[in-house]
Amino acid sequence: MVEFAAAADVDAVFHALADRTRRDVVEKLRGGEASVSALAGQHPMSLAAFVKHLAVLESAGLVLSTKKGRTRWCRLAPAALRPAEEWMRVHGELWSGRLDALERHLEEHP
Amino acid sequence: MVEFAAAADVDAVFHALADRTRRDVVEKLRGGEASVSALAGQHPMSLAAFVKHLAVLESAGLVLSTKKGRTRWCRLAPAALRPAEEWMRVHGELWSGRLDALERHLEEHP
Numbered sequence: 001m002v003e004f005a006a007a008a009d010v011d012a013v014f015h016a017l018a019d020r021t022r023r024d025v026v027e028k029l030r031g032g033e034a035s036v037s038a039l040a041g042q043h044p045m046s047l048a049a050f051v052k053h054l055a056v057l058e059s060a061g062l063v064l065s066t067k068k069g070r071t072r073w074c075r076l077a078p079a080a081l082r083p084a085e086e087w088m089r090v091h092g093e094l095w096s097g098r099l100d101a102l103e104r105h106l107e108e109h110p
Numbered sequence: 111m112v113e114f115a116a117a118a119d120v121d122a123v124f125h126a127l128a129d130r131t132r133r134d135v136v137e138k139l140r141g142g143e144a145s146v147s148a149l150a151g152q153h154p155m156s157l158a159a160f161v162k163h164l165a166v167l168e169s170a171g172l173v174l175s176t177k178k179g180r181t182r183w184c185r186l187a188p189a190a191l192r193p194a195e196e197w198m199r200v201h202g203e204l205w206s207g208r209l210d211a212l213e214r215h216l217e218e219h220p
Contacts, residue, residue, distance in 0.1 A: 007130040017197070018124035020117040027201060078203040085202040087127070091137060092195045093188040109219055 006083075009061075013084040016060035021045070021053050026062060029076035036065070036072045116193075119171075123194040126170035131155070131163050136172060139186035146175070146182045 016022055021043055028034060028042070040050040054074065057063040061080035065072050126132055131153055138144060138152070150160040164184065167173040171190035175182050 007133075010133070011128050011130060014124050014128035017194075018121050018128055020121060023117075023120070023197065023201075030201065081198075081202050084127075085198055087133065088191075088195055088198050088202075091133075091140065092191050092198075105216070 010083045010087055012060040013062065013081060014087075016056050016062055017084065019053065019056075021050070022057055025053065025057060025074075026076060029063065029074060030078070033073050033075040036074060039074060120193040120197055122170040123172065123191060124197075126166050126172055127194065129163065129166075131160070132167055135163065135167060135184075136186060139173065139184060140188070143183050143185040146184060149184060 017026070024042070025039055028039060036051070036054065037047075039054075040047050043050055054063060054065070058065060061077055063074050064077050065074045067073075127136070134152070135149055138149060146161070146164065147157075149164075150157050153160055164173060164175070168175060171187055173184050174187050175184045177183075
């Protein structure tokens, strides 16, 4: 069953992904949690500017952060990508083509 | 071979998809070309506001338009979705999971 997400959630996820810095953070966090300062150190901008990007990711539900002592740690909440992934699954041509090929294969080789 | 798109192209496609009106236009145009006025008529906003959404889609390369007589026709250029789809393919969990399942199936049932 396809579960349709609220349009506002899909908006927020696509908006969060529409920036290279924010996509880099998602890619980096797939490897596990990281501190804000470690993440920020990889990007040529002020910490204040970087923290705004993190806020967009947190607002879309893609990143969760917790403070331990003096350090704020970020981790990915990859399930939050699903509304946007579902949209791509239904409407994208590349993905549709691949899943069509899978269905054909399964029909021919049950 | 995965062909990596320029980050600016991926930004533009995700930005274009981060709005329900623009996603509706993409969904509608999957069925074939449509006039600007027919597309605009489905959305509760001024024609000027709607045309701005179309401009975002055209700027991302997702929609092409041509004028025939007094009517401007729009059509989808679905291949322009690919940079964003590729990103999802590599980094999304839902899609990765499905393709992993396909690979396992193909290995087990060659």
